[in-house]
Amino acid sequence: MNLHQLRFVREAVRQNYNLTDAAKALFTSQPGVSKAIIELEEELGVDIFTRHGKRIRGLTEPGRLVLESVELIMQEIDSLKRIGKEYAAQDSGSFTIATTHTQARYTLPKVVQAFMVKFPKVRLSLLQGNPRQIAEMVQRDQADLAIATESIAGIDGLVTLPCYQWEHVVVVAPDHPLLKTKSVSLEEIAAFPLITYDGAFAGRSKIDHAFSLRGLKPDVLLEAIDADVIKTYVELGMGVGIIAGMAFDPERDRNLRAIPVGHLFGMNVSRVAVKQGAYLRSYIYTFIELLAPTLNRKLIEQAMRGEHENYEL
Incomplete structure (x- = not known):
């Protein structure tokens, strides 16, 4: 048993069981990877991978346990290398x-x-x-x-x-009617087209959840991963923006105003x-x-x- 065999097993899984891709990632040959894995299986006395012909398709039950051990061993090897580099x-x-x-x-x-x-x-x-x-x-x-x-x-x-911690803010033009409200509500925000984050970013799930709890279905006109994009379209008058508070700078965003809405969407x-x-x-x-x-x-x-x-x- 050697470290090369363990690396080959780990990389084969990472490359979705494609031994050609695993070999490329490790700068070696596909036959060499295949042979090393077979030798390791023979030494352990179990099949690590399920196969269809010469192709591997997935992990066997003992193979899953082997992979867990391989990951731990390789992590410890990486840690040893880092220790040496740090003290050097x-x-x-x-x-x-x-x-x-x-x-x-x-x-x-x-x-x-x-x-x-x-x-x-x-x-x-x-x-x-x-x-x-x-x-x-x-x-x-x-x-x-x-x-x-x-x-x-x-x-x-x-x-x-x-x-x-941070909270969302609503960004609007300096003359927007929402600025006249002492404590803006979800209903008032939902009355305007919304421009906000893509579903995977910056607490968007909390925004959607808050509207859903009140039975509101706002018109989300535009979704983006970048607050600067959101602010640009708000400046064009296309809708009301909801962004992370950290993304608003009064000096930089002089053409916009921010309304804190942590009381509506919670703290992040x-x-x-x-x-x-x-x-x-x-x-x-x-x-x-x-x-x-x-x-x-x-x-x-x-x-x-x-x-x-x-x-x-």
């Missing part, structure tokens, strides 16, 4: 953050700027996607951490901790997620503390050990 170079290396557009555009710039001042030798990468996609990036070791709203909480294999919590059992380099702890000062290294390490069930904002 304390303040340099690579760091990949997976996040949504809203976080990348409005929350992270100042945090990233402060981080790069502290760690100028670290090569930082930002990957964007919807919450499900960025969670998978962390699960597959394509990113060190993910940042999004509550939708990344409760995903298998991830440890998530709350960073900060942005969260940071890391892979369960992953080894985090010291500068990753520093980044998390810059993002959310309440999340110190001790608390994060407790969460990684499974001692975070009662921690919320």
